[in-house]
Amino acid sequence: MESLLGGAVASKPLSAHQLQVIADRFRALGEPTRLHILSALRGGEQNVTQLIELTGFGQANLSKHLQLLLRLGFVDRRKEGVSTFYRLADQDVLRLCEIMCGRLEKEVARQRKLFAS
Amino acid sequence: MESLLGGAVASKPLSAHQLQVIADRFRALGEPTRLHILSALRGGEQNVTQLIELTGFGQANLSKHLQLLLRLGFVDRRKEGVSTFYRLADQDVLRLCEIMCGRLEKEVARQRKLFAS
DNA sequence: GCACTATATCACTATATAGTTATATTAGCA
DNA sequence: TGCTAATATAACTATATAGTGATATAGTGC
Numbered sequence: 001m002e003s004l005l006g007g008a009v010a011s012k013p014l015s016a017h018q019l020q021v022i023a024d025r026f027r028a029l030g031e032p033t034r035l036h037i038l039s040a041l042r043g044g045e046q047n048v049t050q051l052i053e054l055t056g057f058g059q060a061n062l063s064k065h066l067q068l069l070l071r072l073g074f075v076d077r078r079k080e081g082v083s084t085f086y087r088l089a090d091q092d093v094l095r096l097c098e099i100m101c102g103r104l105e106k107e108v109a110r111q112r113k114l115f116a117s
Numbered sequence: 118m119e120s121l122l123g124g125a126v127a128s129k130p131l132s133a134h135q136l137q138v139i140a141d142r143f144r145a146l147g148e149p150t151r152l153h154i155l156s157a158l159r160g161g162e163q164n165v166t167q168l169i170e171l172t173g174f175g176q177a178n179l180s181k182h183l184q185l186l187l188r189l190g191f192v193d194r195r196k197e198g199v200s201t202f203y204r205l206a207d208q209d210v211l212r213l214c215e216i217m218c219g220r221l222e223k224e225v226a227r228q229r230k231l232f233a234s
Numbered sequence: 235g236c237a238c239t240a241t242a243t244c245a246c247t248a249t250a251t252a253g254t255t256a257t258a259t260t261a262g263c264a
Numbered sequence: 265t266g267c268t269a270a271t272a273t274a275a276c277t278a279t280a281t282a283g284t285g286a287t288a289t290a291g292t293g294c
Contacts, residue, residue: 014156019149022217027147032136033282035143039131048241061283063242073224082240082291092216099209099216100142107190150252165271178253180272199261199270 028072029096033057034065038074038093045078045087145189146213150174151182155191155210162195162204 014022028034033055040046040054051062066086069075076089088094131139145151150172157163157171168179183203186192193206205211 014152016149019152019156021221022214023147023149023152025147025217025220026143026152026213030140030142030144030147031282032133032140035131035136035140039136049239058284059241060243060285064282067242073220079241079291084241092220096143096213096216097139099213100139103142103190103209104138148252166269175254176271177255177273181252184272196261196271201271 025072028068028074029093031065033061034069035097037062037065037069038088041075041086041088042094045085047080047083047085049083051086142189145185145191146210148182150178151186152214154179154182154186155205158192158203158205159211162202164197164200164202166200168203 029038036055036057037051040051046054048059048062048066051057051066052059055062057065066075066077070077070086073089074093075086077087078085146155153172153174154168157168163171165176165179165183168174168183169176172179174182183192183194187194187203190206191210192203194204195202
């Protein structure tokens with residue numbers, strides 16, 4: 001699949017469907033609740049009960065968010081008896097958040113400059 | 118600001134406000150319309166009339182999305198007479214989309230494997 | 235089988251926002 | 265000044281979804 005921005009060469013326009021698929025994934029990260037869940041999984045896999053304790057979210061709400069993150073490939077899971085352990089599927093979420101946080105740092109620096117001038 | 122996933126060392130938990138600020142930015146990229154607009158800016162700055170032609174979106178709709186992208190720092194603008202030229206603020210959107218597209222490639226490869234087996 | 239626990243799903247309400255139409259603002263020009 | 269064009273904003277409708285409470289499903293032990 002072509003990257004949205006491509007390399008130096010302008011890549012072909014993406015179809016409406018491709019744009020939708022990509023947007024779905026960004027939107028999955030566009031909820032503080034889901035970022036909180038992903039953040040709680042940084043330390044390693046957790047079952048749902050542990051996530052409830054870690055995050056304070058309701059069980060049904062948490063479960064629904066986990067299904068979404070699973071469907072879009074941001075988390076994997078492993079069933080052990082009656083429990084389900086969720087974990088980050090890979091490092092991509094970390095990389096994505098690093099870029100976003102870098103943007104925020106730049107933003108803060110700019111604001112500071114405005115005050116200073 | 119701390120990155121959501123941090124380095125090897127687990128970073129401090131993010132405050133609700135920080136999570137919200139990061140989520141806002143992911144959500145901004147979580148709409149196909151806005152991705153389409155950003156994609157249309159890959160080739161260089163465009164004014165609103167040009168963007169209308171390139172994307173086929175309504176003027177008011179387009180303007181509203183541009184204000185959002187501007188407010189969150191994904192685009193910059195330059196006014197020239199009665200026109201406003203928008204451009205990508207930096208390369209971050211490209212980097213973010215590359216990661217997402219990479220995920221999709223892996224997803225497709227996995228699907229193909231399932232069929233093959 | 236029954237009871238208990240963990241997780242997932244359903245049904246519902248409330249809120250956010252994408253798209254649209256109409257209007258306001260602003261710049262250039264006669 | 266008035267006229268036109270480009271962009272932004274306001275008001276509205278329709279849709280999507282976050283959160284919640286109730287219920288369903290599945291595993292474990294009695």
